[in-house]
Amino acid sequence: MSEKIVVDARGTACPGPITKLVRAYRQAKNGDIIEVLATDPGFKPDVQAWVKRTGNELVELTEENGVIKAVIKVTAKK
Amino acid sequence: MSERDPLAQLLTELENPEFQEALSKLLELVKNLEKSGLLDMLVAITEPEVINRIFDMVITTGTMKLGDSIEGLLNKLGDVAEALQEDVKPASLSELIASLKDPEVAKGLGRLIALLKALGK
Amino acid sequence: MTEKVVVLGAGTGGLVAANLLVSHGYDVTLVEKKDYHLFQPGMLWIAFQGHDPSKYMRRVDTLVKPGVNLLKDTVESIDLNERTVKLESGKTLDYDKLIIALGVSYDYDSVPGHRQLWETYGDYFSGPEHAQRLWKHVSSLREGKLVLAAADPLYKCPPAPHKAAFLSSYTLKKMGRKDKVEVILALPFIHAYPSETMAKIVEPKLEEAGVTVMTMFTVESIDVENKKIYSMEGEELEYDVAAVIPINKGPQIEITPDSVKDEDGFIKVNKYTLEVEGFDDVYAIGDCNNTPTSKTGVTAHLGAEVVVDRILGYDAKFTGRTNCPIVANGTATFVISSYEHPVIPVKFSKFKRMLEDLFIAAYWSSLRDPEKWRSVFKAYFEATDPTKLGESGW
Numbered sequence: 001m002s003e004k005i006v007v008d009a010r011g012t013a014c015p016g017p018i019t020k021l022v023r024a025y026r027q028a029k030n031g032d033i034i035e036v037l038a039t040d041p042g043f044k045p046d047v048q049a050w051v052k053r054t055g056n057e058l059v060e061l062t063e064e065n066g067v068i069k070a071v072i073k074v075t076a077k078k
Numbered sequence: 079m080s081e082r083d084p085l086a087q088l089l090t091e092l093e094n095p096e097f098q099e100a101l102s103k104l105l106e107l108v109k110n111l112e113k114s115g116l117l118d119m120l121v122a123i124t125e126p127e128v129i130n131r132i133f134d135m136v137i138t139t140g141t142m143k144l145g146d147s148i149e150g151l152l153n154k155l156g157d158v159a160e161a162l163q164e165d166v167k168p169a170s171l172s173e174l175i176a177s178l179k180d181p182e183v184a185k186g187l188g189r190l191i192a193l194l195k196a197l198g199k
Numbered sequence: 200m201t202e203k204v205v206v207l208g209a210g211t212g213g214l215v216a217a218n219l220l221v222s223h224g225y226d227v228t229l230v231e232k233k234d235y236h237l238f239q240p241g242m243l244w245i246a247f248q249g250h251d252p253s254k255y256m257r258r259v260d261t262l263v264k265p266g267v268n269l270l271k272d273t274v275e276s277i278d279l280n281e282r283t284v285k286l287e288s289g290k291t292l293d294y295d296k297l298i299i300a301l302g303v304s305y306d307y308d309s310v311p312g313h314r315q316l317w318e319t320y321g322d323y324f325s326g327p328e329h330a331q332r333l334w335k336h337v338s339s340l341r342e343g344k345l346v347l348a349a350a351d352p353l354y355k356c357p358p359a360p361h362k363a364a365f366l367s368s369y370t371l372k373k374m375g376r377k378d379k380v381e382v383i384l385a386l387p388f389i390h391a392y393p394s395e396t397m398a399k400i401v402e403p404k405l406e407e408a409g410v411t412v413m414t415m416f417t418v419e420s421i422d423v424e425n426k427k428i429y430s431m432e433g434e435e436l437e438y439d440v441a442a443v444i445p446i447n448k449g450p451q452i453e454i455t456p457d458s459v460k461d462e463d464g465f466i467k468v469n470k471y472t473l474e475v476e477g478f479d480d481v482y483a484i485g486d487c488n489n490t491p492t493s494k495t496g497v498t499a500h501l502g503a504e505v506v507v508d509r510i511l512g513y514d515a516k517f518t519g520r521t522n523c524p525i526v527a528n529g530t531a532t533f534v535i536s537s538y539e540h541p542v543i544p545v546k547f548s549k550f551k552r553m554l555e556d557l558f559i560a561a562y563w564s565s566l567r568d569p570e571k572w573r574s575v576f577k578a579y580f581e582a583t584d585p586t587k588l589g590e591s592g593w
Binding site for chain 3: 148
């Protein structure tokens with residue numbers, strides 16, 4: 001069964017929201033959806049770089065009222 | 079991390095000639111400090127309250143930035159000292175204007191303007 | 200009646216809190232399971248430069264002020280509703296105020312092969328004896344690859360692996376093996392350092408030291424037989440000697456109610472007051488809490504000061520300020536940020552290395568007599584406040 005994992009990384013500075021995404025990814029399996037909420041402006045390019053490297057799917061990347069939302073479909077787990 | 083008795087440890091140290099020599103020098107230093115009156119001053123300065131005031135005065139954003147640039151400043155001072163040793167002939171106004179084409183002179187002038195700005199703040 | 204304060208753990212945060220409170224006349228009990236306090240950054244010098252561990256260790260009883268009731272015991276469980284702490288010896292303590300400063304615990308079992316790797320090579324996180332084991336392997340590595348990696352992006356002292364890379368590359372250079380041994384720094388972050396601002400400063404310095412940097416490499420499993428490390432991001436690395444930072448979790452003790460712990464066992468606190476969620480008589484300081492800032496000795500020290508002030512009745516607030524030193528050859532820089540201010544650019548300099556040397560020199564005294572150092576540290580943290588240093592940094 002696929003799951004949806006919501007990661008709230010709002011207000012997280014150094015070492016940053018990507019930390020929380022990586023941690024959620026360890027627990028995830030293919031088909032799962034990881035949704036990350038962040039306020040750190042550096043998160044946008046970071047999540048794009050991460051998706052490109054890991055080969056997962058970026059379903060949505062939006063920004064509203066200073067909150068960045070990234071929705072990732074896990075497809076690259078071995 | 080020795081578990082030995084500190085007093086016994088001190089006694090063995092006392093038998094060490096190196097330690098004896100250092101100790102006699104230390105006594106000499108203390109005698110000199112006392113003779114010159116500096117010891118009294120040191121005792122007063124090292125009162126916690128005075129130390130705190132000194133630190134408070136010395137540790138500021140400005141001094142922290144200054145400390146960081148000291149290395150560069152000292153190198154610059156070395157260059158300046160070297161330039162002062164050089165033999166130069168008096169420069170005319172036209173030579174001064176012509177020298178502005180020299181990138182090093184132009185950069186130096188830029189620095190001077192930045193310095194004047196900082197001084198005027 | 201004097202207020203009874205129980206402090207759990209004699210690390211940086213616990214010692215500073217206990218020693219400050221006792222000088223204000225509180226009845227302070229400090230519980231610690233170990234005989235020695237370890238200056239944790241010292242493990243880097245033990246592991247990568249062969250320093251003697253005794254240089255970085257002091258007996259806990261020499262670090263507490265007279266009047267602190269020091270108990271050598273292990274905390275088993277805490278009941279925040281009953282206001283009691285149960286110890287391994289069978290003793291039960293009650294308190295008016297409780298300060299939890301129990302640090303992190305390490306998980307070597309969630310990453311396959313990790314325990315075996317750690318038992319073989321040691322690391323620079325878990326204790327001086329393990330750092331010594333790593334030194335044995337690093338110092339006898341004639342040729343091949345030294346891999347410094349992490350099992351998770353959340354670990355204490357974010358620049359620790361960078362310092363490890365710098366120190367080991369200088370050691371190898373000194374031994375004349377620089378061309379034969381490759382130092383590889385493989386970390387989970389997008390850039391060479393978690394903060395991109397500092398990555399831009401640290402990366403060229405790592406390059407200069409000849410360190411190979413790999414980003415987005417989070418250790419997923421280790422094959423000790425074939426000397427290979429696999430990452431979650433789908434890559435593999437061969438090694439001859441490797442040290443992998445373990446997954447950091449909260450302290451392994453039972454707390455009632457269980458809801459004050461997050462999913463990794465870190466204790467949930469108000470990030471400004473450091474009060475444990477739902478309890479105004481309990482604080483968690485340093486590495487064991489869930490504040491969104493770096494886990495370091497500096498944050499533990501500053502957190503302890505805030506908590507002591509709050510117990511004294513002041514409305515003190517923790518700012519999340521960090522001052523993580525990164526030392527390179529003869530120079531150093533600091534990672535400076537706070538809750539309100541992202542990391543500012545701070546470059547390497549000899550002056551900062553001197554400051555770091557002074558901080559280390561003051562370490563033992565700042566634990567035992569924190570009140571004497573307060574105004575000095577206050578002056579430093581104010582002078583280097585990220586807003587004061589400005590966007591151009593330091």
